[in-house]
Amino acid sequence: MKLLRLVFAVWLVSVSLLASAQPKSSKEIVALVQQYCGSCHTAPSPQLLPKASWPPVIDAMAELAERRLGQPFIPPEAQHHIKALYYGSAPEKLAVLPYIDESHPRIRFAPTQLSAPTLVPQIMAITPLPPREDQLRFLVSDAETGELRLLSGKVGDLDAWQEQTVAKIALPVAVDSLDMNGDGLDDLVVADLGELPPNGNPSGRVYLLLNKGKGQYEQRLLVEKLGRVSDINALDLDQDGDIDLAIAVFGGQGKGEILWLENTAKGYQTHQLLGLSGALNIDDTDLNGDGIVDLVTLVAQEHETLIAFMGKGKGVFERQDLVSAGHPMFGATSMSVVDLDRDGDPDILFTNGDAFDTQTDPKPYHGLQWLENKGKMQFAAYDIGRYYGAVNAQATDMDGDGDLDIVASSWVNDWDDPKRNALIWYENNGRQSFTPYPISQAYRGLVPLVVADFSGDGAADILTGSFRMDLLHQGLKRDDNTLSFNLDRSEQGEKSGRLMIFVSQERAEQE
Ligand code: HEC
Numbered sequence: 100m101k102l103l104r105l106v107f108a109v110w111l112v113s114v115s116l117l118a119s120a121q122p123k124s125s126k127e128i129v130a131l132v133q134q135y136c137g138s139c140h141t142a143p144s145p146q147l148l149p150k151a152s153w154p155p156v157i158d159a160m161a162e163l164a165e166r167r168l169g170q171p172f173i174p175p176e177a178q179h180h181i182k183a184l185y186y187g188s189a190p191e192k193l194a195v196l197p198y199i200d201e202s203h204p205r206i207r208f209a210p211t212q213l214s215a216p217t218l219v220p221q222i223m224a225i226t227p228l229p230p231r232e233d234q235l236r237f238l239v240s241d242a243e244t245g246e247l248r249l250l251s252g253k254v255g256d257l258d259a260w261q262e263q264t265v266a267k268i269a270l271p272v273a274v275d276s277l278d279m280n281g282d283g284l285d286d287l288v289v290a291d292l293g294e295l296p297p298n299g300n301p302s303g304r305v306y307l308l309l310n311k312g313k314g315q316y317e318q319r320l321l322v323e324k325l326g327r328v329s330d331i332n333a334l335d336l337d338q339d340g341d342i343d344l345a346i347a348v349f350g351g352q353g354k355g356e357i358l359w360l361e362n363t364a365k366g367y368q369t370h371q372l373l374g375l376s377g378a379l380n381i382d383d384t385d386l387n388g389d390g391i392v393d394l395v396t397l398v399a400q401e402h403e404t405l406i407a408f409m410g411k412g413k414g415v416f417e418r419q420d421l422v423s424a425g426h427p428m429f430g431a432t433s434m435s436v437v438d439l440d441r442d443g444d445p446d447i448l449f450t451n452g453d454a455f456d457t458q459t460d461p462k463p464y465h466g467l468q469w470l471e472n473k474g475k476m477q478f479a480a481y482d483i484g485r486y487y488g489a490v491n492a493q494a495t496d497m498d499g500d501g502d503l504d505i506v507a508s509s510w511v512n513d514w515d516d517p518k519r520n521a522l523i524w525y526e527n528n529g530r531q532s533f534t535p536y537p538i539s540q541a542y543r544g545l546v547p548l549v550v551a552d553f554s555g556d557g558a559a560d561i562l563t564g565s566f567r568m569d570l571l572h573q574g575l576k577r578d579d580n581t582l583s584f585n586l587d588r589s590e591q592g593e594k595s596g597r598l599m600i601f602v603s604q605e606r607a608e609q610e
């Protein structure tokens with residue numbers, strides 16, 4: 100429980116700092132912090148942001164509270180005291196993470212571009228499909244063009260890879276592939292986020308793309324008027340033999356949910372599992388090994404909690420919280436279920452690196468961690484490494500020694516510093532102790548990643564796409580929460596890599 104203890108310790112230290120800063124009223128002010136800030140989420144430690152950031156964050160929270168409650172919540176006088184306290188005990192600057200710049204003794208990576216660079220690449224996801232004949236196949240979710248595209252090509256022949264449009268969908272954030280109508284061809288279910296900025300609008304949709312063969316799909320709207328959908332998973336959730344849907348709705352502004360849609364003779368029937376905003380995903384696994392499917396989600400925003408829905412059979416699920424970061428600045432970004440310690444039960448790998456809400460600097464507490472499944476629904480959280488803006492992680496054996504290493508990407512970083520990495524990998528020493536190595540400093544905002552052998556030499560390579568959240572964030576208009584691109588002229592000409600493969604290359608033994 101390293102992570103939990105760490106967060107808790109920071110809070111205790113900061114409370115005592117507060118106490119020494121203003122001996123007379125500190126107790127009263129800490130009580131105000133608990134009363135107001137603690138009413139929606141755990142009151143965050145002042146250590147989490149630099150001094151200068153606290154007053155505007157506290158203003159933003161007072162406004163948020165007033166919007167949500169429909170009336171003023173934190174009185175101006177209390178705001179004043181709370182600001183003084185946070186300002187007084189916060190650090191001038193946040194700690195700076197050390198560089199990860201020592202390369203691996205054996206393995207290096209060289210990028211190959213799979214497509215022309217574009218102005219604001221927005222690859223939201225890359226979803227592997229089963230290979231067909233000698234072709235590897237992936238679905239590329241491209242929000243820049245508003246398309247779901249099929250990327251395919253032969254191992255070892257990276258210059259001849261091709262892309263073709265499968266469907267026009269504005270923000271195809273997640274895809275699941277499964278034979279939905281029993282004709283032997285794999286169909287697709289696609290979640291359309293609806294709009295990029297977090298909000299409570301019912302703009303999310305789910306599409307079914309029925310496979311007609313020869314790369315043709317018939318597009319049907321399956322569900323509409325959902326909030327901003329972040330993930331979808333098609334599987335049988337009530338053990339009656341037909342395919343149901345599990346859906347995560349991130350939403351925003353306090354609205355969001357996890358739901359599952361039961362496949363019935365009269366269409367889909369909705370069952371809500373959770374009514375919180377900020378759900379990043381919904382994955383299936385069997386956490387307790389009872390043979391009944393369980394669901395797991397990582398909820399960001401003010402919750403920052405990993406939540407399981409334990410399957411009881413016949414579509415009944417019971418919520419069980421697995422671990423909570425304990426403060427709203429954690430910035431959860433992704434999770435995946437994987438047996439990281441290879442002892443036969445599913446563990447959970449998760450990342451935090453979201454800094455796009457109130458204060459966008461990279462945070463030294465961003466990074467990767469995992470939750471070990473200790474059996475009997477007992478879990479322990481362990482640190483893997485700190486990494487600015489960590490957004491995705493995939494566990495895979497990169498060096499061929501049999502254990503699971505981890506490749507990770509970052510979407511917010513100190514990009515003007517050439518020594519910061521868009522991609523890194525963590526070598527596992529076999530006992531889940533990890534050493535980080537750089538993969539690429541040359542790109543910005545690589546987000547989705549898929550590890551496979553693309554070059555045909557037996558070693559793992561990395562397919563990745565760029566999602567320029569840094570540019571999108573510049574184009575976000577705060578007042579009405581819409582995106583517009585007034586990027587200045589100098590930036591307009593500059594294009595960035597969109598889709599690429601980092602091919603692993605063994606260094607010569609004697610070098
Ligand atoms: C009415 C509920 C509510 C109250 C009261 C509230 N917060 Fe929050 N807070 C939220 C929500 C919701 C989020 C996540 C969404 C966001 O960041 O905009 C959040 C996020 C945060 C964050 C993370 C911001 C980021 O950039 O990710 C910080 C820091 C924070 N709150 C501090 C405070 C402090 C300090 C107070 C007391 C002055 C406070 N909050 C009071 C609801 C509240």
Ligand SMILES: [Ca+2]
Binds near residue numbers: 334335340341343362
């Ligand atoms: Ca079913």
Ligand SMILES: [Ca+2]
Binds near residue numbers: 386410
């Ligand atoms: Ca189970």
Ligand SMILES: [Ca+2]
Binds near residue numbers: 437438441444
């Ligand atoms: Ca395990």
Ligand SMILES: [Ca+2]
Binds near residue numbers: 495500504
């Ligand atoms: Ca390994």
